[in-house]
Amino acid sequence: MSPSQRPTAPSGNLLYAQSGGVTAVINASAAGVIETARAKDVKVYAARNGILGALREELIDTSKESAAAITALRHTPGGAFGSCRYKLKSLEDNRAEYARLIDVFRAHDIRWFLYNGGNDSADTALKISQLGKAMNYDIRCIGVPKTVDNDLAVTDCCPGFGSVAKYTAISTLEASLDVASMAETSTKVFILEVMGRHAGWIAAAAGLAGEGVDAPPHIILFPENAFDEAAFLARVKATVERVGWCTVVASEGVRNAAGQFLAEAGTRDAFGHAQLGGVAPVLAALVKEKLGYKYHWALPDYLQRSARHAASAVDAEQAYAVGKAAVGYALAGMNAVMPVIVRSSDTPYRWKVEAAPLAKIANREKKMPKSFITPDGFGITTAARRYLAPLIQGQAHPPHGRDGLPKYGRLKNTAVAKKLPTFER
Amino acid sequence: MSPSQRPTAPSGNLLYAQSGGVTAVINASAAGVIETARAKDVKVYAARNGILGALREELIDTSKESAAAITALRHTPGGAFGSCRYKLKSLEDNRAEYARLIDVFRAHDIRWFLYNGGNDSADTALKISQLGKAMNYDIRCIGVPKTVDNDLAVTDCCPGFGSVAKYTAISTLEASLDVASMAETSTKVFILEVMGRHAGWIAAAAGLAGEGVDAPPHIILFPENAFDEAAFLARVKATVERVGWCTVVASEGVRNAAGQFLAEAGTRDAFGHAQLGGVAPVLAALVKEKLGYKYHWALPDYLQRSARHAASAVDAEQAYAVGKAAVGYALAGMNAVMPVIVRSSDTPYRWKVEAAPLAKIANREKKMPKSFITPDGFGITTAARRYLAPLIQGQAHPPHGRDGLPKYGRLKNTAVAKKLPTFER
Numbered sequence: 001m002s003p004s005q006r007p008t009a010p011s012g013n014l015l016y017a018q019s020g021g022v023t024a025v026i027n028a029s030a031a032g033v034i035e036t037a038r039a040k041d042v043k044v045y046a047a048r049n050g051i052l053g054a055l056r057e058e059l060i061d062t063s064k065e066s067a068a069a070i071t072a073l074r075h076t077p078g079g080a081f082g083s084c085r086y087k088l089k090s091l092e093d094n095r096a097e098y099a100r101l102i103d104v105f106r107a108h109d110i111r112w113f114l115y116n117g118g119n120d121s122a123d124t125a126l127k128i129s130q131l132g133k134a135m136n137y138d139i140r141c142i143g144v145p146k147t148v149d150n151d152l153a154v155t156d157c158c159p160g161f162g163s164v165a166k167y168t169a170i171s172t173l174e175a176s177l178d179v180a181s182m183a184e185t186s187t188k189v190f191i192l193e194v195m196g197r198h199a200g201w202i203a204a205a206a207g208l209a210g211e212g213v214d215a216p217p218h219i220i221l222f223p224e225n226a227f228d229e230a231a232f233l234a235r236v237k238a239t240v241e242r243v244g245w246c247t248v249v250a251s252e253g254v255r256n257a258a259g260q261f262l263a264e265a266g267t268r269d270a271f272g273h274a275q276l277g278g279v280a281p282v283l284a285a286l287v288k289e290k291l292g293y294k295y296h297w298a299l300p301d302y303l304q305r306s307a308r309h310a311a312s313a314v315d316a317e318q319a320y321a322v323g324k325a326a327v328g329y330a331l332a333g334m335n336a337v338m339p340v341i342v343r344s345s346d347t348p349y350r351w352k353v354e355a356a357p358l359a360k361i362a363n364r365e366k367k368m369p370k371s372f373i374t375p376d377g378f379g380i381t382t383a384a385r386r387y388l389a390p391l392i393q394g395q396a397h398p399p400h401g402r403d404g405l406p407k408y409g410r411l412k413n414t415a416v417a418k419k420l421p422t423f424e425r
Numbered sequence: 426m427s428p429s430q431r432p433t434a435p436s437g438n439l440l441y442a443q444s445g446g447v448t449a450v451i452n453a454s455a456a457g458v459i460e461t462a463r464a465k466d467v468k469v470y471a472a473r474n475g476i477l478g479a480l481r482e483e484l485i486d487t488s489k490e491s492a493a494a495i496t497a498l499r500h501t502p503g504g505a506f507g508s509c510r511y512k513l514k515s516l517e518d519n520r521a522e523y524a525r526l527i528d529v530f531r532a533h534d535i536r537w538f539l540y541n542g543g544n545d546s547a548d549t550a551l552k553i554s555q556l557g558k559a560m561n562y563d564i565r566c567i568g569v570p571k572t573v574d575n576d577l578a579v580t581d582c583c584p585g586f587g588s589v590a591k592y593t594a595i596s597t598l599e600a601s602l603d604v605a606s607m608a609e610t611s612t613k614v615f616i617l618e619v620m621g622r623h624a625g626w627i628a629a630a631a632g633l634a635g636e637g638v639d640a641p642p643h644i645i646l647f648p649e650n651a652f653d654e655a656a657f658l659a660r661v662k663a664t665v666e667r668v669g670w671c672t673v674v675a676s677e678g679v680r681n682a683a684g685q686f687l688a689e690a691g692t693r694d695a696f697g698h699a700q701l702g703g704v705a706p707v708l709a710a711l712v713k714e715k716l717g718y719k720y721h722w723a724l725p726d727y728l729q730r731s732a733r734h735a736a737s738a739v740d741a742e743q744a745y746a747v748g749k750a751a752v753g754y755a756l757a758g759m760n761a762v763m764p765v766i767v768r769s770s771d772t773p774y775r776w777k778v779e780a781a782p783l784a785k786i787a788n789r790e791k792k793m794p795k796s797f798i799t800p801d802g803f804g805i806t807t808a809a810r811r812y813l814a815p816l817i818q819g820q821a822h823p824p825h826g827r828d829g830l831p832k833y834g835r836l837k838n839t840a841v842a843k844k845l846p847t848f849e850r
Contacts, residue, residue, distance in 0.1 A: 018606070021607065022603055022606045022607060024599075049609040049610070052609060052610070076602070077599050077602050077603065078599075078602030078603045078605060078606045079603075079606030079607070080606075081606075082605075082606050082607075082609060083606050083607055084607070084609050084610040084611075085607070085610045085611055086610055166829055166830075169829075169830060170734050170830060170831060171728045171732075173830060173831070173833065174449075174502050174503075174728065174731040174732060174733060174734065174831075174833075175726075175727040175728050175731050177501070177502050177503030177731060177833065178447055178502065178503045178504075178727045178730065178731040179727065180503060180507075181443070181447045181503045181504030181505075181506075181507050181508045182446065182447060182504070182507075182508055182509070182510075184474040184477060184507060184509050185474070185477070185509040185510045185511055186446075186509070186510055187727075190727060192728075208828070208830070209830070278706065281703065296726050296727055297724075297726060298724060298725055298726035298727060298728050299722075299723060299724045299726075300723055300725055300728060301600075301721050301722060301723035301724075302599075302600040302603045302604065302612075302615065302721055302723060303596045303599065303600050303617075303723050303725060303728075305603065306599040306600050306602060306603040307596075307599060308599060309595050309599065309735055310734055310735070312829060313829075314829075389828060389829075392828070392829040392830070393827065393828065393829040394829060395822070395825055395829070397820070397822065400820055402818065403633070403814060403817070403818065404591055404594075404737060404738075404739075404814075404817040404818040404819060404820070405591075405594060405595060405598060405633070405634070405817070406595065406598070406599075408598065408599075408602065
């Protein structure tokens, strides 16, 4: 097709920004955005380090990247343009920041803003979507869903979650095979601490490692239930006596009946400060003190959310699809929406992407349904399995080099020349 | 080939036992043993839970397993027959246990004993190899190398190490991409604690994640060097100021100048006991206290040594090869040897298996050469890279089910009928 035959490209540039904790597949959404926009001859700028880059006028020109470099984003974990934890205040409280954003948009002819994040980011995206009228500048704003916490409203699931779910289920399975072989003379209780400060979605996914009372994980601890020490210890003891060993998966956000995080309830670091992070060592100490069993514990931390080498193919595909859809919505003139995943069938798994109003997503938190946790509080139900199982399906192995390591992409991240004075907050 | 045409099978049965901490590929050695013995019409018994099963006459008849089940061992982590930490005392100190082993061997016509473990197990294998003469029973004993610690003498490397090395390098790479994206407003220092109480082989392998002063890991802490707090903090600070963030990989066995494990130096659990395990939280607290940086830390524990999903193809192949060779040596009438890996070329990587005397391996510990650690003590040298790089090459992805999880094998582990009275130690 010669240039003259091309349909006229929509006028203006598109700005894409990553927000909040990154995931194994957020860059797949970036690839979906950039490849789709390129096909429509729309230039994509990316904000360096999320919304901070937009405020600082630190923009990256993605048109300087090769097609291969953008495609490599589909299998590269982390946030290729940088992300940040920074929430804009309300328009009333911080008009200067919003005015600055519009100044930056205007200076670089940005007509579409795509914000890839969780519920805080959906709130920011919603505010910016309303800014155009208030500040007399034509800007369309689309949210792109992302969060390992799987806690966004409306969407059936959140890109990023399926991969951490898969990593957690695989790790639970593998470590349990290890513990089972050694239990006769060594570790009897293994505790895996996973992310999830307010919701137990990731811990629940560990339940996919096995089914039946004797299969690991034998105990899952959710932030949704107050920790019952006596019931926990009784279950550990019964499991060790019956199976020979016991695998426990605990959400970092497990709290006692008084509402305190277990991770903060008593452990002191080398300087005598209450030690943050680490419900696993607290549970391990409890098991040792009250039951006398040998224990081991693991805390994969960032390893779980960056484990692109073990990503879910479904998750990677959905992450790309929401990026692609967001560009479609933007160029079609839509505003204040987010592409969400709609599930039409569990088995076989069928899903599609639809637009949902940001107003229904911003600042809301989807809790895990009570019906997903067994009555004893220590496991997942059949309904939970039905929901979770499709999300970890399929492998999306990244290409590996001859050195045996995944070939993760690296962008040039060429800066766009600044046109405005420095912004002083 | 009809049965009449077959060469006469050697007379007697072969006993195989797994010992000490299991790995992602120890079952590949088991597959090598069983498949090779089957091809020679030799029956393989396996001891349940290692040498304890031999003492207790708890034997498993592997001939009850299908060919497919044995092949599945090639990609199944953990120890399929159970392992244990149990070291036989000297013949003088515990003649009864040795006499019992011979009783069990005699009762089940066991003429070859293959012991799959580390340097302690090599010592046990050596003792048993000398037992025949002393107790007037014809038994050949062959060691099969296995340890994630990579500390066996003579052999160029140890089956099990390559896979944990690969897992560690991949995890370091992935988590660093995560930290890099978030460092502007979040974690500046990430600490990954890996196994290695006496030798820094696994920590060294993390160095394969990147090369050059700005690539992660920026700091590796080895048990070989006394921890220098001032030098460590200065390096963390310089790295954060130059790169924006810093990835630290620490061996669990890092000690201070007084020889104390850092992991035990000060941290108290919820009950006020000195907390064992966890050099990462101690380092993190130090970074926070002295430099004020936000930190995260991870402790993958058993996840690293059971991560068959990310195994090294070279490692899996070597694990199978030593199992296969061990059977060859045994049936050829050799005694008191271990198949070891001999490297003839780094690039391209070339290796073969040879027999080495157990006497040169038992109870010895191969330290990491000083030439593998950079003069500043925080990194690996070119010589280390040359040695380590081949060991993580190639992917050996296990087959996955439609559920998205690796299809790990599970044996029936049919017990052999006991013929002896219970052994009272």
